[in-house]
Amino acid sequence: xxxxxxxxxxxxxxxxxxxxxxxxxxxxxxxxxxxxxxxxxxxxxxxxxxxxxxxxxxxxxxxxxxxxxxxxxxxxxxxxxxxxxxxxxxxxxxxxxxxxxxxxxxxxxxxxxxxxxxxxxxxxxxxxxxxxxxxxxxxxxxxxxxxxxxxxxxxxxxxxxxxxxxxxxxxxxxxxxxxxxxxxxxxxxxxxxxxxxxxxxxxxxxxxxxxxxxxxxxxxxxxxxxxxxxxxxxxxxxxxxxxxxxxxxxxxxxxxxxxxxxxxxxxxxxxxxxxxxxxxxxxxxxxxxxxxxxxxxxxxxxxxxxxxxxxxxxxxxxxxxxxxxxxxxxxxxxxxxxxxxxxxxxxxxxxxxxxxxxxxxxxxxxxxxxxxxxxxxxxxxxxxxxxxxxxxxxxxxxxxxxxxxxxxxxxxxxxxxxxxxxxxxxxxxxxxxxxxxxxxxxxxxxxxxxxxxxxxxxxxxxxxxxxxxxxxxxxxxxxxxxxxxxxxxxxxxxxxxxxxxxxxxxxxxxxxxxxxxxxxxxxxxxxxxxxxxxxxxxxxxxxxxxxxxxxxxxxxxxxxxxx
Amino acid sequence: xxxxxxxxxxxxxxxxxxxxxxxxxxxxxxxxxxxxxxxxxxxxxxxxxxxxxxxxxxxxxxxxxxxxxxxxxxxxxxxxxxxxxxxxxxxxxxxxxxxxxxxxxxxxxxxx
Numbered sequence: 001x002x003x004x005x006x007x008x009x010x011x012x013x014x015x016x017x018x019x020x021x022x023x024x025x026x027x028x029x030x031x032x033x034x035x036x037x038x039x040x041x042x043x044x045x046x047x048x049x050x051x052x053x054x055x056x057x058x059x060x061x062x063x064x065x066x067x068x069x070x071x072x073x074x075x076x077x078x079x080x081x082x083x084x085x086x087x088x089x090x091x092x093x094x095x096x097x098x099x100x101x102x103x104x105x106x107x108x109x110x111x112x113x114x115x116x117x118x119x120x121x122x123x124x125x126x127x128x129x130x131x132x133x134x135x136x137x138x139x140x141x142x143x144x145x146x147x148x149x150x151x152x153x154x155x156x157x158x159x160x161x162x163x164x165x166x167x168x169x170x171x172x173x174x175x176x177x178x179x180x181x182x183x184x185x186x187x188x189x190x191x192x193x194x195x196x197x198x199x200x201x202x203x204x205x206x207x208x209x210x211x212x213x214x215x216x217x218x219x220x221x222x223x224x225x226x227x228x229x230x231x232x233x234x235x236x237x238x239x240x241x242x243x244x245x246x247x248x249x250x251x252x253x254x255x256x257x258x259x260x261x262x263x264x265x266x267x268x269x270x271x272x273x274x275x276x277x278x279x280x281x282x283x284x285x286x287x288x289x290x291x292x293x294x295x296x297x298x299x300x301x302x303x304x305x306x307x308x309x310x311x312x313x314x315x316x317x318x319x320x321x322x323x324x325x326x327x328x329x330x331x332x333x334x335x336x337x338x339x340x341x342x343x344x345x346x347x348x349x350x351x352x353x354x355x356x357x358x359x360x361x362x363x364x365x366x367x368x369x370x371x372x373x374x375x376x377x378x379x380x381x382x383x384x385x386x387x388x389x390x391x392x393x394x395x396x397x398x399x400x401x402x403x404x405x406x407x408x409x410x411x412x413x414x415x416x417x418x419x420x421x422x423x424x425x426x427x428x429x430x431x432x433x434x435x436x437x438x439x440x441x442x443x444x445x446x447x448x449x450x451x452x453x454x455x456x457x458x459x460x461x462x463x464x465x466x467x468x469x470x471x472x473x474x475x476x477x478x479x480x481x482x483x484x485x486x487x488x489x490x491x492x493x494x495x496x497x498x499x500x501x502x503x504x505x506x507x508x509x510x511x512x513x514x515x516x517x518x519x520x521x522x523x524x525x526x527x528x529x530x531x532x533x534x535x536x537x538x539x540x541x542x543x544x545x546x547x548x549x550x551x552x553x554x555x556x557x558x559x560x561x562x563x
Numbered sequence: 564x565x566x567x568x569x570x571x572x573x574x575x576x577x578x579x580x581x582x583x584x585x586x587x588x589x590x591x592x593x594x595x596x597x598x599x600x601x602x603x604x605x606x607x608x609x610x611x612x613x614x615x616x617x618x619x620x621x622x623x624x625x626x627x628x629x630x631x632x633x634x635x636x637x638x639x640x641x642x643x644x645x646x647x648x649x650x651x652x653x654x655x656x657x658x659x660x661x662x663x664x665x666x667x668x669x670x671x672x673x674x675x
Contacts, residue, residue, distance in 0.1 A: 131635060138642050145649055149656070157657040158668055161588060164650050165666070168595050169583060171646070175602040175639055182632065183609040234668055 005052075006061040006076045008045055009084055009122035013038060017115035032099050035111035039092040042118060046085040053081035054484065058491075058501040060128070067506045068128075069192035075128035075502060078488035079332075083125040083256055086336060089470065090249050090343055091118050093463045097347055098242040100459025101354060102452075106151040106240075113150070117143035117246065124253050128502055130181070130188040133257065134174050137222070141167050144250060147243040148235065159238040166231040170221035177214035184208045191502035193265045194495055197272070205271045212266045216279055219261070222254025225317060226286040229310050233294070236309065237302035237361075241350020244302075245343035245467075251313055252339055259320055259328070263492045264499075268323040280321035285414050288314030292418035295425030301352060301361040304429045305345040308386050311422060312338035318411060319401045327404035329489035333482055334397035337474055341385040341394065344467035348379050351460065352433060363429055368437040371457070376434040378464055383426035385471045388419045393474040400482065568608050575601035588654040588664045595650060599643035606636045 016038045024030040053059065058077035062068065095114060097103075104110040120140025127133050149160040182188055184207045185196045197208060217228070224232040232251070236244045262268075262276040291311025298304045316338065319331030349361060352375060359366035369375065385392035398415060405411050454460065474481060491497055575597050582594025610629030618630035658664045 131638070135638065135642070138646070142645070142649065145653065149653065152656075152660070154657070154660040155668070157653065157660050158666075161650070161653050161657050161666060162668070164646075164653055165583060165591055165595065168643075168646055168650060169598065171642075172595075172598045172602050175606060178635070179602070179606045179609040179632075182635070183611075188631075 003059065003061055005045065005049065006059060006074050006126065007063070009042060009049070009088075010074075010119055010126065012041060012045070013115040013119040013122070017112040017119065020112040020115065021109060028105055031111045032095075032104070035095050035114060036092070036099075038115055039088065039095050039118075042088040042122075043085075043092050046081070046088040049076055050081040050085050052076070053078050054487075057497050060501050067509060068502045069187050069189035072132050073128040073189065073191075073502055074126040075191075075498065076126060077498060077501075078484075078491050079256070079260065080125045082332070082336070082485075082488060083252070084122055086252070086339055087118065087121050087125065087249055090246060090339065090467075093343070093466050094242045094246050096466075097245070097350075097460050097463035100454065100456045100461075100463060101241070101350065102454045103151070103240050103242050103350075105453060109146065110150055113143050113146045114246075117147060119143075121249060121253060125256060128190050130178055130190055130193065130261075134171070134178060137174065137253070138171060140250070140253065141171070144243075144247070147246070148239050150240050150243060156238045156240075159234040163231055163235040166221070170218055170228075173214060173221070174218040177211055177218055180207065180211035180214060184211060189502070190261075190264055191499040194499050195503065197265055198270050200271045202271060209272050209275055212262075212272045212275055213279065215261060216258070216276060219254045219257045220283065223251050223258065223313055223317070224254070224287075224310055225280075225283050225313060226290055227283075229287060229290065232310055233298075233303055233306040236306040236346070237300065241346055241353065244306075244350070245346040248309060248339050248342040248346065251309060252335060255313065255316060255320070255335060258317075259331075259492065263323070263328075264495045267495060277321055277323055280317055284314050284317035284321050285411070286314075287311070288318065288414060288418050290314075292421040292425065295422050296428065298425070298429070299363055301349045301363065301429055301433055303361075304363075304425065305342065305349050308345065308422065308426075309338075309342045311418065312342060312386065315398065315401065315415065318415065319404060322405060324404065325486070325489045325493050327401065328492060329482065329485040330397070330400035330404040332485045332488060333393075333400055333474075333478075336481075337385070337393040337397045337471060340467050340470040340474070341382055341392075344378075344464055344471070345382045345386060347460070347464040347467065348375060348382055351375050351378075351464065354454065363432045365436050365440045366433075367440045371461075372434065372437070374461065376430070378461075378468065379430055379434065381468050381471075383430055385468070387422040387426050389423065391475065393471045393478070396475060396478050564612055564614075568604065568612060572601050572605050572608070575604070586665055586667060588658065588666050591666055592647065592650055592654060596643075596647055599639070599647070603636050603639055603643070606632050606639055608632075 016034060020031050020034055024034060053076050058075050060068075061074040061076070063072045063074070066072070091114065095111070098110060098114075117140055120136050120138075120143055123136035124133060124140060127136055145160065145164050148163055149156055178188060181193070185193055185200075187193055187196060200208060221228040221231075236247055239247060258276075258280070266272040266276060268274055268277055288311055291307050291309070291314050294307030294310060295304050298307055312334070316331045316334045319327045319334060322328070351371075352369065353361050355369035355371070355375075356366055381392065385394040388394040388398040398419065402412055402415060579594045579596075579598035579601055582590045582597060585591055585594070610632035613626070613628045616626055616628040617624060618628050618633060620627065654664065
């Protein structure tokens with residue numbers, strides 16, 4: 001029974017979103033209630049799933065009860081449970097903020113798009129099938145296109161076009177990568193791929209390496225790693241505040257995919273060797289430098305935050321690129337921290353923009369804004385956390401990463417120097433926006449006013465505060481959190497747990513199914529087929545050794561379905 | 564046939580990439596379509612090229628074509644079709660708002 005809950009984070013938003021569009025279309029209050037309820041349910045569910053994932057090996061949900069590798073599977077392990085929890089916290093907070101700040105009434109369908117977005121993100125974290133990952137990427141991207149241009153306006157639409165085109169090109173590349181991998185391995189189930197790729201002889205690994213590298217490029221586009229970071233600053237600056245905050249998790253979808261694929265399918269000890277490490281490490285260093293220098297060079301507060309997201313992606317990829325257990329758990333800690341803090345900073349930037357009137361987010365002299373002190377304090381806390389100064393979680397995260405990469409002095413130098421640059425950059429931006437305003441005397445009628453849309457500024461502040469409180473909690477509970485993350489990282493580095501959970505026991509289940517449904521001819525064929533497949537795998541025949549009569553080429557494994 | 568399919572994919576991809584690097588949104592949309600055609604043909608070819616073979620398992624039939632790439636291609640076609648529609652609508656919206664169809668951002672739009 002517990003098994004069925006695994007698909008709930010995908011199904012619940014998928015059901016709720018059309019309900020909101022069709023049934024509550026003209027009533028914003030009902031939409032808000034439904035949206036908050038939906039997000040709360042997702043949060044509870046994520047906590048339950050996280051507890052369940054912490055207790056044992058990865059759990060598998062087979063859609064339609066098709067045996068892997070034939071059907072699509074969803075896999076819940078510690079990493080996906082963590083990402084689900086992070087997503088649902090962010091989702092709830094952002095809906096609260098959008099309601100409090102009135103963003104959700106500036107265009108149509110904010111709440112249903114949010115639900116579709118959650119569906120896509122949750123699905124991408126849960127799926128155990130590479131092509132299904134592509135499909136969920138598309139779901140979350142389509143929803144994000146809608147959210148990105150929510151509220152309209154010239155700048156937003158134009159940067160929306162750029163965002164869409166960039167991501168469409170990325171999706172095309174994703175398909176090329178999947179096609180290449182399928183052509184070589186004959187499967188797209190991640191666990192099955194892991195097994196098949198591991199069995200591939202090293203001298204025939206050229207094509208699978210091409211596939212692995214292409215896949216890396218795709219995920220680098222999503223994660224905004226150099227040289228694919230160009231789409232991020234304009235998109236995040238022009239997106240509505242709450243949407244930009246939600247996008248803080250979108251780059252992490254790319255990061256998650258990199259971690260998942262390159263620990264499970266293409267591990268550093270496997271056929272493709274250190275390929276991922278060799279690409280990622282220099283890319284991460286350059287990303288970090290560009291991000292932090294961007295903070296210093298930005299001319300608007302929105303861009304400061306957008307570049308800090310790029311920098312934080314660089315920092316965590318430095319850790320993940322090590323492909324060691326210790327560095328990965330440090331990277332995961334930093335990822336949780338930076339998602340919360342980046343989202344908080346985007347919300348703070350939006351609080352400023354809403355109050356600053358015609359000055360917008362530009363780092364120029366402008367009069368004091370409403371609730372000046374409170375917003376300044378929030379920004380101060382967020383900037384400290386993001387730059388990695390004590391006492392907040394950014395400091396601990398960076399410390400863990402440095403500790404895990406001891407001995408790599410070049411990497412230490414990059415992290416420490418860029419942190420200094422970030423501090424200077426945030427200091428410059430903060431003092432310009434908050435302190436310089438004391439020097440500006442505004443005409444009474446020119447004084448910036450809070451936006452009229454805001455239905456409850458208190459709710460907006462609470463939402464922002466929750467995210468920063470998350471950073472504080474992550475600091476206070478750093479001990480238990482990092483213990484949990486170390487276990488997560490250990491699970492990632494024993495991929496046999498994952499593949500066993502998905503693939504083992506298929507034969508026993510098939511026999512059971514055959515006993516129950518012996519009269520069903522269609523099923524029997526499939527089961528027979530699976531038996532013969534399992535037979536090949538267990539009697540030690542090299543997967544690329546047996547040539548089927550359909551194969552026009554030798555040296556490749558026959559596609560699974562042709563047996 | 565392999566040469567024909569391979570060069571078709573190559574030409575479509577090259578043309579598509581050239582087009583999406585253009586400055587105006589119309590060529591970019593056309594370029595995206597060309598790229599998605601290229602990838603669809605590519606996906607189709609990943610099951611190996613065979614002629615006149617059934618994609619369905621059946622008793623007594625000894626050679627098949629791989630049905631999975633065909634299923635993948637169907638999904639990819641549907642998605643790329645929808646995406647093209649989205650990008651056309653977005654580009655139209657941006658064209659109407661900004662009264663030009665340039666794909667790059669000027670300083671103000673760039674959030675500077």
